[in-house]
Amino acid sequence: MTADTGAASAAPMKSNDRRLTYEEFERYSRQMIVPGMGKHGQLRLINSRILIIGAGGLGCPAAQYIAGAGVGTIGIVDGDTVEISNLHRQVGHATSRLGWKKVDSLIAHLKDINPLPNYIPHPFHLDPQNAADIITQYDLVMDCTDNPATRYLISDVCVLLRKPLVSAASVQKSGQLIVLNCPPAPQGLVDKKYPPCYRCCFKKPPPPSSMVSCGEAGIMGPVVGMMGVAQAGEAIKIIASALHLPPSSTNDLTAPIPERNLQQPTLLIYTYDLESAVGPYSFRALRMAGRRKNCFACGENSTLTLEGIKTGNPNYVTFCSPPTTDHALPPEDRITASKYHETRARGELPAHLLIDTREKEHFSFGAIDGAINVPFGRFLMNAAAIKRDGGPPDQILPAEAALGDDTPIFVVCRRGLDSQETVEKLKELGVDHGGKRKIMDIVGGMKAWKDEVDPTFPFV
Ligand SMILES: [Zn+2]
Structure with missing residues (x-):
């Protein structure tokens, strides 16, 4: 071999101007012949x-x-x-x-x-x-x-x-x-x-x-x-x-x-x-x-x-300032996933609307029975449009939910942050009809649902 390979057994020296070992030469030859690389570029990489x-x-x-x-x-x-x-x-x-x-x-x-x-x-x-x-x-x-x-x-x-x-x-x-x-x-x-x-x-x-x-x-x-x-x-x-x-x-x-x-x-x-x-x-x-x-x-x-x-x-x-789960909603506007599940199972919860604000891909893996999907991003856009253009506040709610003025709303999301913002926004828009309608956040979202209620829930 006439190439500048050096001896196979020679330990590489820390120099940008030494011979390459035989293994180095063989291993890196295809990139060394690319214009701009050469032996010197290769040695700079090695060192x-x-x-x-x-x-x-x-x-x-x-x-x-x-x-x-x-x-x-x-x-x-x-x-x-x-x-x-x-x-x-x-x-x-x-x-x-x-x-x-x-x-x-x-x-x-x-x-x-x-x-x-x-x-x-x-x-x-x-x-x-x-x-x-x-x-x-x-x-x-x-x-x-x-x-x-x-x-x-x-x-x-x-x-x-x-x-x-x-x-x-x-x-x-x-x-x-x-x-x-x-x-x-x-x-x-x-x-x-x-x-x-x-x-x-x-x-x-x-x-x-x-x-x-x-x-x-x-x-x-x-x-x-x-x-x-x-x-x-x-x-x-x-x-x-x-x-x-x-x-x-x-x-x-x-x-x-x-x-x-x-x-x-x-x-x-x-x-x-x-x-x-x-x-x-x-x-x-x-x-x-x-x-x-x-x-x-x-x-x-x-x-x-x-x-x-x-x-x-x-x-x-x-x-x-990363998001934390410790949010500002007062305790009376919040319910834990297990309490929501238990009171609902005992039939103690009045007819209500359950909004799930996860994106539709997450929702498609599974949801709480009866939940209606209102993806958070689209919700924020609709809320901004109502604020800008006016119109009845209940317009933000899904059309399939026929609600009385005092029908409660529960909101759940993935981990319990978007749902709190949703509750705040709904109140800001007047969807709570001056306090007549309860709007509640489910604490910790579907992650809490999996942890507290249904360990088999496919949480992603
Ligand atoms: Zn700078």
């Missing part, structure tokens, strides 16, 4: 350290390609265990590994693909106390998580430690991808030509009512898979082309950033609609602005520090 945060629907496909491409050190952070409902999309796990820690399951799979990288498990969730200590060990971070608080935490730490961040997200039928902080300019060095951080692009988290995780909203495997693969593609490109580094090979991050590395940041959006005809394939690329002068994390007056993050400043949970 790099990438951290994948989240071993789920994004992290699994991302990790497969990162491992396959030969990234030398791959860290994986996740505190969860493999569940059967993960497997339709989390392709790095397996039925035979149900109950395993996700990091261990994914690493077992990756070692099968490529035993050469050094795999580092971090079998816990990333939090403000451990984030900097973990992230500092790597050259590039891939955000494959599914909650806003962690996204802001990861981005903030990447700004302070000057790590490029490849961030993706996917819920239900859409996904998005953006490369942030790459190349990583120092905190406070503000110029629009420098790349943004997550906070520059998404100044505020989405409102709590719109925050749903994959478990709540559902998710399509190919959609999240596509975003994870695209994430791997960007990470490989950044490392192999040294797009995150100054022009010299000294890794001196204070050296000027070459113009070619300062490209317009772009947000890739993929949408996929099961209810539409075949195609059109919907990819959109939105051009994003660069660094924001007044950004909380990277802006010129930023007071964000690693020490602050560790000691609870900022408070990521409060900032993202």
Whole structure:
């Protein structure tokens, strides 16, 4: 063989200018001949350290390609265990590994693909106390998580430690991808030509009512898979082309950033609609602005520090104020699932309307006898229209429910949040006829129904 392969037994050296081992040459030859990669791009991958945060629907496909491409050190952070409902999309796990820690399951799979990288498990969730200590060990971070608080935490730490961040997200039928902080300019060095951080692009988290995780909203495997693969593609490109580094090979991050590395940041959006005809394939690329002068994390007056993050400043949970089940409805407007069931079974409940505000797909798996499906999203739109245009308040109620003025209404949803908002909105619209009609929330929704009344209920 005349190629630059070196001896098969030689231990790889940590240099971007060494010979490849025979196995490395054989394993990576198909990607090394792609224009722009070559031996030097491959060695940069072999000598790099990438951290994948989240071993789920994004992290699994991302990790497969990162491992396959030969990234030398791959860290994986996740505190969860493999569940059967993960497997339709989390392709790095397996039925035979149900109950395993996700990091261990994914690493077992990756070692099968490529035993050469050094795999580092971090079998816990990333939090403000451990984030900097973990992230500092790597050259590039891939955000494959599914909650806003962690996204802001990861981005903030990447700004302070000057790590490029490849961030993706996917819920239900859409996904998005953006490369942030790459190349990583120092905190406070503000110029629009420098790349943004997550906070520059998404100044505020989405409102709590719109925050749903994959478990709540559902998710399509190919959609999240596509975003994870695209994430791997960007990470490989950044490392192999040294797009995150100054022009010299000294890794001196204070050296000027070459113009070619300062490209317009772009947000890739993929949408996929099961209810539409075949195609059109919907990819959109939105051009994003660069660094924001007044950004909380990277802006010129930023007071964000690693020490602050560790000691609870900022408070990521409060900032993202996730929905809680502890809502403001007074106790007289609420009834537990078991009490509703018992009083109804004893015939002590007057004739009433039972509204189930889950989406129709959830409702189709099963519901309480006699419940009428009024999906929450459509309910909110109808409520807004009545408020805007006027009309009798009872118009919001399903037409098939012929009700007297004082017929009580019970509202149930999936976990007991939407139902409370529905009760509030119905009262706001005057559907309670000045207190004549009782409108009650069933506490904890169909989850509570399953826990308290019917353990066989197919709750999804
Ligand atoms: Zn910023």
